[in-house]
Amino acid sequence: MLLAMLALAPLASVSAAEQVAGICGAPGAPNGPRIEVVVSGARKVAGNMTITLYGSRPDAFLARTGKLARQRVPLHSTQAEACFAVSTPGIYAVAVYHDENDDHDFNRTLLGMPAEGYGFSNDAPTVIGLPSFDSVRFQVGPEGGRVPIRLRY
Template structure:
């Protein structure tokens, strides 16, 4: 139980839909008019316990110190749940190393909610389906390489 309490800081801020650090590559939704011409990353989130709210998918770049840091992400998409799974597409400026954190914002309040004792009240997951047995996963466990062209990543929500 103490291990999951470490998820308390996970995605607590509600920054704008897309925010990029000055030193990070440009990333947008694939459907954006100004989407970069680089690789496309299709992300599927599965395992929502109910059809409500949205799946909030946050993409981070190659710097371990930016992973889960407030406003240090490259892009974020909030996909309304119409089924127990959701999909998002990210247009990337270049191939490279990335990481993803996702949560099921069941009440659509743009906050990762927790119980009174600090346990996650909403589903969450990470790229590579990295385990969270002893707290937040290490960046080495969530990072993955996006090659040129199209890539896919599936993340299963945990509750």
């Protein structure tokens, strides 16, 4: 019995350090650091800015079920802001797209090229394909942080 409890002890500490996020001020949002995301450069004031926060796992970045939290912010100007409350300081990443037609999908052209604006934390380059996790990740300390992102079209 004692051996079984000792074997499970490391699992309990791993899950306690698990990253959790929510919208600042929302019920159930963590009380940890805050990440303020400021997106600029929308080519027109239409639709929403979809801002997605990812945690420290590289394999979860841009994966369909890998996000920690997402906000869809209606556009009232060419800039949008979102605030995420996170459970713990650590490594995070942000991906953004301007959902101009508000269909909750990142639209592409017939050639597969982006039809809507997009951006990533650290203004990571996207010359050929998607950026690597290493190029978009950033460190959040106990005091939180601000992440500026400029859209590309």
